[in-house]
Amino acid sequence: MSDAQSDLALRAHRRERRRDSAIALAVLGILLLCSPLLDIAAGPARLFGVPRAVVFVFTAWLGLIVFAMRMARILTRADEPG
Amino acid sequence: MPSGNILALVSISYAAFLFLIAFWADRRARSGRGGWTRTPLVYTLSLSVYCTGWTFYGAVGTAARGGLEFATIYIGPSLMFLCWWWLLRKLVRIGHAQRITSVADLLSSRYGKSPAIGVVVTLLSVVGTTPYIALQLKSLTLSFAAFPSEPGGPNTDANVTALWIAAGLALFTILFGTRNVDANEQHHGVVTAIAVEAVVKLLALLAVGVFVVWVLFDGPPAVFAAADLPALMAENIFGPRWVTLTFLSAAAIVCLPRMFQVMVVENADERHLATAAWAFPLYLFLISLFVLPIALAGRALLPPVSNTDLYVLTLPLVHGASTLALFAFIGGFSASTSMVIVAAIALSTMISNHIALPVWLRLTASRVQTSGDVRRAVLASRRIAIVLVLGLGYVYLLLTGETAALAAIGLIAFAGVAQLLPSIMAGLFWRGATGKGALAGILAGFAVWLYTLFLPSFEGAFLLGEATIRDGPAGIAWLRPQALFGMTGMDPLVHTVFFSMVLNAGLLVAVSLMTTPGVLERIQTSQFVDVFRLAEPGRNTVIQRSATSEDLYTLAQRILGTEESHRLFAEAARDQGKTLGLPDATEEFIARVERRLTGSVGAASAHALVSQITGSGSVSVDELIRMADETAQIVEYSQTLERQSRELSDTAAQLREANIRLMKLGEQKDAFLSQVSHELRTPMTSIRSFAEILRDTEGLPAEDRTRFVGIIHDESQRLTRLLDEILDLSVLESGRVQWRLRPVRIGDVVGTAASSTEGLRTAAGVSLTVEQQGMNAVVVADHDRLAQVLINLISNAVKYGKAAHPAIRIEAGQVGGRVWLDVSDNGPGIGSADHERAFEKFGRLDEATQAGSAGLGLPISREIMRNMDGDLTIQPSDRGAVFRLTLPAAAAGSRAAE
Numbered sequence: 011m012s013d014a015q016s017d018l019a020l021r022a023h024r025r026e027r028r029r030d031s032a033i034a035l036a037v038l039g040i041l042l043l044c045s046p047l048l049d050i051a052a053g054p055a056r057l058f059g060v061p062r063a064v065v066f067v068f069t070a071w072l073g074l075i076v077f078a079m080r081m082a083r084i085l086t087r088a089d090e091p092g
Numbered sequence: 093m094p095s096g097n098i099l100a101l102v103s104i105s106y107a108a109f110l111f112l113i114a115f116w117a118d119r120r121a122r123s124g125r126g127g128w129t130r131t132p133l134v135y136t137l138s139l140s141v142y143c144t145g146w147t148f149y150g151a152v153g154t155a156a157r158g159g160l161e162f163a164t165i166y167i168g169p170s171l172m173f174l175c176w177w178w179l180l181r182k183l184v185r186i187g188h189a190q191r192i193t194s195v196a197d198l199l200s201s202r203y204g205k206s207p208a209i210g211v212v213v214t215l216l217s218v219v220g221t222t223p224y225i226a227l228q229l230k231s232l233t234l235s236f237a238a239f240p241s242e243p244g245g246p247n248t249d250a251n252v253t254a255l256w257i258a259a260g261l262a263l264f265t266i267l268f269g270t271r272n273v274d275a276n277e278q279h280h281g282v283v284t285a286i287a288v289e290a291v292v293k294l295l296a297l298l299a300v301g302v303f304v305v306w307v308l309f310d311g312p313p314a315v316f317a318a319a320d321l322p323a324l325m326a327e328n329i330f331g332p333r334w335v336t337l338t339f340l341s342a343a344a345i346v347c348l349p350r351m352f353q354v355m356v357v358e359n360a361d362e363r364h365l366a367t368a369a370w371a372f373p374l375y376l377f378l379i380s381l382f383v384l385p386i387a388l389a390g391r392a393l394l395p396p397v398s399n400t401d402l403y404v405l406t407l408p409l410v411h412g413a414s415t416l417a418l419f420a421f422i423g424g425f426s427a428s429t430s431m432v433i434v435a436a437i438a439l440s441t442m443i444s445n446h447i448a449l450p451v452w453l454r455l456t457a458s459r460v461q462t463s464g465d466v467r468r469a470v471l472a473s474r475r476i477a478i479v480l481v482l483g484l485g486y487v488y489l490l491l492t493g494e495t496a497a498l499a500a501i502g503l504i505a506f507a508g509v510a511q512l513l514p515s516i517m518a519g520l521f522w523r524g525a526t527g528k529g530a531l532a533g534i535l536a537g538f539a540v541w542l543y544t545l546f547l548p549s550f551e552g553a554f555l556l557g558e559a560t561i562r563d564g565p566a567g568i569a570w571l572r573p574q575a576l577f578g579m580t581g582m583d584p585l586v587h588t589v590f591f592s593m594v595l596n597a598g599l600l601v602a603v604s605l606m607t608t609p610g611v612l613e614r615i616q617t618s619q620f621v622d623v624f625r626l627a628e629p630g631r632n633t634v635i636q637r638s639a640t641s642e643d644l645y646t647l648a649q650r651i652l653g654t655e656e657s658h659r660l661f662a663e664a665a666r667d668q669g670k671t672l673g674l675p676d677a678t679e680e681f682i683a684r685v686e687r688r689l690t691g692s693v694g695a696a697s698a699h700a701l702v703s704q705i706t707g708s709g710s711v712s713v714d715e716l717i718r719m720a721d722e723t724a725q726i727v728e729y730s731q732t733l734e735r736q737s738r739e740l741s742d743t744a745a746q747l748r749e750a751n752i753r754l755m756k757l758g759e760q761k762d763a764f765l766s767q768v769s770h771e772l773r774t775p776m777t778s779i780r781s782f783a784e785i786l787r788d789t790e791g792l793p794a795e796d797r798t799r800f801v802g803i804i805h806d807e808s809q810r811l812t813r814l815l816d817e818i819l820d821l822s823v824l825e826s827g828r829v830q831w832r833l834r835p836v837r838i839g840d841v842v843g844t845a846a847s848s849t850e851g852l853r854t855a856a857g858v859s860l861t862v863e864q865q866g867m868n869a870v871v872v873a874d875h876d877r878l879a880q881v882l883i884n885l886i887s888n889a890v891k892y893g894k895a896a897h898p899a900i901r902i903e904a905g906q907v908g909g910r911v912w913l914d915v916s917d918n919g920p921g922i923g924s925a926d927h928e929r930a931f932e933k934f935g936r937l938d939e940a941t942q943a944g945s946a947g948l949g950l951p952i953s954r955e956i957m958r959n960m961d962g963d964l965t966i967q968p969s970d971r972g973a974v975f976r977l978t979l980p981a982a983a984a985g986s987r988a989a990e
Contacts, residue, residue: 032178044167052327063160064316071373076370
């Protein structure tokens, strides 16, 4: 296999990995915001005076947004050769 | 306190301001300077059309009643945007590639450009969006009513306000949504105005939130401590309703006509999605951030009778912040108007494209149509459709009256349009989904939604009576709209979504498995499902281009093979001055690849293949027909070629054979000629040398002179004989000899030969014995020729049969129908290996048997014998050479001519 051909193979692999991580992020989002995990945070307990469930939902939400931002950069970044 | 009149003035001024922005953006876009209006930021902000008056007012109401549940409406879309890479991107890509104009167009196009699906989806969208538009009218009306009316001023009826609002919105939408019929249905002005509205409504809500948390209270803990909201403290927040709401709001992002409009149709660049992927969830996050505090503050500070949906307005109003209240009012106004405008545009496009235009074209089919005709018809139908949509919303508002809360109406709309989700998802990812399946699923889901949620929402005012809703049609309990099959105790929304989705998806799958898609549908299927494999839009960025090059490479590899395409691409990269990686997908390079592919698959196919990859259009039916034609011609042509090449190869084989024969003959001729010249040279040389001696030598003794002349004479004779023989042989071989075949007695021929050779024998001292026993046999032969053969054999025996007492013996006999005659000598004989060579022309036997030349005697003799249906062979023997002649015996009774 020549250099250029292995370069193509590497790119295909990277593309696949990017696609998989995009799906993984969606699964993580569902797990955090739409699964029984929510009930762990539910209840009368408070964090900094705010109900724990509220803190959990908004923190997870913001965390996902940050992840999505980084993921969007990775997904759209031009993959230079080498 | 701002009065009703001031509110009206502010609203109209704000609308005029938006109008100016839209007008300005449209102008810039038309003059080609609209670049900045098509940025990721504007795209993201325009997506916020998702956040309507329902969000602005209703979310706080929902939070005040149900705690965190309101967040599901924003979490669903956020989760959906996390899937942008493999879902929304595909949708947008297809939207660009197929030039999709609406969600109805998407489904119709995917399922074989089916008009029926277009109509059904359009109707469903209209019915599903009507409550939503009513919701906006209602929230606007409520927000107007929230401000205290001026004492002594006209106390306007809420329904009249709603009518005025509806009319105003219709006018605005018509002015901007239907100014022109864009080829791609994009509305730069409207999108820009909506982006501005998005900023206004977000800022308004944030301002109210900051006011509540930090002015009315002392930070978030104080707000959360101020009121007791049981739902917020519940042990279980996750449940069927949470899942249903998240699912519905996620589905709405794809299915709502207005969301589809801004996300897919108005999308200018696929890369904007990458920004929206995190920026839109962030927008939703920010807009929902202060919802709970505002709701809790409203609970704590406002009397329990006040409308929870209006806390955003009433909290600042009650606490004297009238400017902030006005700002909040403008925010709510923005939220509602933007939704109504975009929804009306989307619906009017659908109605005009899928219902009005087909009908109009059918009605006017007989008349000659100019393009201006159609354009006018489209614009007119869209304007009418906008009025119709807003009118329906107004009617719905009148029918539902004061009863339903904002959130309930919104969720009804969500559940309605969500019926499109199974067909859309299947259309994007499942090849097996067929148009009939989609139609069955959508219709069934829609029917369930109508029966269990939409009609009951009128609470008996429309079609379904109160008794029917309570007890089921004609008292059949298991058909109760909100408890199908007796499934009571379920949230009505969860109930509807469960039954409609199960039936919808179930029928979609079942009918798809039972039906076969048509040709066009199959083509469209692959255009949709394989959109990433087929097309990478050739935009001028590095990533897009490199992706296109990769796809071109994949295509070339599939058709040309790895090495060939690698060479092609490496060459092109070198020409572009690149040392590494793939060449840029320039027009020139694409054309080069296409030309190269043309050589392999034909022009039409290559063009179609490359066009698909480079995104410069999809395959039209015409192109397909041309491709099919060309393919048929190619098949026919190749069959003809195959037949011709078979014939050619046959001919070539024959020619090759003939050539081989000719070459062999040529070789034989060459060998023969060189032998002949060699044979002629020997006597000639001796004749010449003796002639020179006679000429040059003076006083040569007489006896020498006589001897030399004798030699010259002998050699001349030998020369003559040789030439005679050559002539003889060529005559024999060419078959031009006249044969006088007749019965001949062997004895006679032997006698002739014996007397002819008597001188020769006597000179050499050779005795000849003829066995008289078989001499009476009669054969069919040419007497003279047979004698010639015998003379030749006897002379040979005399010449080569060297022995102390040379003797020749001739005997004959008959076996069956054939007579044999042997001529034998008592010389050294011929080795069996030399038997065949003896018959070759000038064939040389070994030195002992052959002095000088072999001559042509034996080949001539055998030729003669074979021409007389006989043969001449050498018999194996251990006492000298034995030549055997065989000839056919003459029929009994025939006597030899004496």
